[in-house]
Amino acid sequence: MRRIRSSVGAAALLSLGACNRHQSALSVFGEEAATVRHLTIVMLIGAVIIAAGVAGLMIAAVRAPEGRLTLSGGMRMVGWLGGVLPVVVLLALLLYSLPSMRPLPVGANDLRIAVQGEQFWWRVRYQPPGSPPLLTANEIRIPVGRTVQFDLTAGDVIHSFWIPGLAGKMDMIPGRTNRLVVRATKVGVFRGVCTEFCGLSHALMAFDVVAMEPAAFDAWLANERRPAAPAAGTAPGAQAFAANGCAGCHAIAGTPAAGLIGPDLTHIGSRASLGAGTTRMTREALVRFIKDAPSVKPGARMPAYPQLSREDAQAIAAYLESLK
């Protein structure tokens, strides 16, 4: 008995992990997710009522004296409660839930964000109406109150895009674009994850989602278009970045670095996390990631650099940190 109690306690403790505001379908900051949560609550209440009814019937059946129910009476009861009632309940539920399956309407003037899943990071391209696209990675910012369309695809294997507080999940499939329309309702920092097993570091493939006031979002987007650091190119870290061939895979706007294989690093210093939500953005984490990414993220496509000197790694980390 004691063992059962303690294991129930442990299971309850585990489930506490779901209690956070950043990554939870119950901590809602978008219209889609609000609909999903509403539907969940309605269904939960209905399920409780039905379960209580079934339990009551069972108790009544066990306690009833023999011969209380004739054969035809029993058959009638099964027909009504086991046949007609479920049909009515399920039909009502279907009719009630159908409207929530309709996607939000989206217009030609709405912001579109193309997100491509990669092993194990996110290639993000903002496509505001009437202006050129903007490439970044591993962080998504959206304006509160405006409709945003995500165009989701994958570069290598199947991934799945899920921001639990914003909307339902949507698969990212190579060679195909899936659309997900969302509208944020609340300012805050949230988190999204990959929910389709995609390789060794699937569990380390996440991203930060920042919902901002529209004016702040516009200002951020304008800043994002500018090269990050005025010092770019002259800092010792910039030279180490160039001398160690980082530009073969990474791009930093405003510098000769224009590689498209790995994540864009133009404003990496302003992101809250490193390695697609793997660690906090600190100098030490950067150094370690630069020297040996596969030890931080098993299976990462970025190779390790055992030949890179500690000084170079530190200079590059300081430089990346300064790219705000």
Added chain:
Amino acid sequence: MTIRLTWKRVVVTLIGIFALGMAYAWSGLFNVAASSGHWAITDWFLHWVMRNSVQTRAAFTTPKEASDDSGLVSAAGYYASSCASCHGAPGVRPLPLMQAATPPAPDLSKNAKEWTDRQLYWILEHGVKFSGMPAWGAKDRPDEVKRMVAFVRRLPTMSPQEYRVLAGSNALGVGAANGRFDSCAGCHGTDGLGRGQGDIPILAGQNPAYLAAALEAYATGKRQSAVMGNAAAQLTAQERVALAQRFAAMPGIAPGRGGAGDAAARQIVERGLPDKELPACRSCHDAAGAKRFPVIDGQRAVYIAERLRHWRGEKEVVDARKDQATMPVIARRIPEDMIEPVARYLAGE
């Protein structure tokens, strides 16, 4: 009189024999002296066991093509510096000290004929227990072993002149003098151009920091090679740096020298294959030589291709266990049929 065999008697007898044997071993009466040699019958038995072992194991565990005669110079250089002292060489007698071993190392100018290529490969790769023959001094270098098989195969018919030409200054037994430059030059040439051999990289003009780092990696075993490991392990840190600088200062390979022909190879070298996540060779091995990487322009195509294949590793190894260092990862992204064209493009051949 008859003695009845019972379990008890058998066990007691066996224990008695074992105890006598242990007592003999404990007493020190057995003579382990190399100077006394073996009895003829012991000698025959040990060799019989050894031959059977080599024959059986070579048949099952060696590659079908166990010999590669494309790189006799590096094999000869290694033979001269590491093997000749025991086995002798054309025109070179083994050291009297080594011949005083039991068993003495065989004279390969006669003995090599008794073995097939695959058997020689097995002996070179694994060595022979109780005989003083060591195993190959590096892991995962079948290419080196194959070259040595080809060299040993040629020993019975090789003239002293041919041997001296192949082994270069290593045949003279020099090395400690001249900052050990002579022992490097035996294979890499006094001009650092590698004596025209495909498997020997050109050192002249190479990035000196890279050369010094490579020597250190060989000496510590981080980079595996029996030939270079033996050479580098005998150098002090200062000697390594001095030799690296001496070779780097010679005219030879130079950034921007490669690049001719094949459009597909040019694509990989100059721009990479982004859809295969393969960055351009030039993003590190740039044409201006301003970056912290070895110069590969004008390097030998055979050497580049061999290195790329070695980095790719075995196909059978699962991804998670493959080497995640820079070049192994990148080499695995080069399409297999593009290795040769890329190597030739870089070499400018």
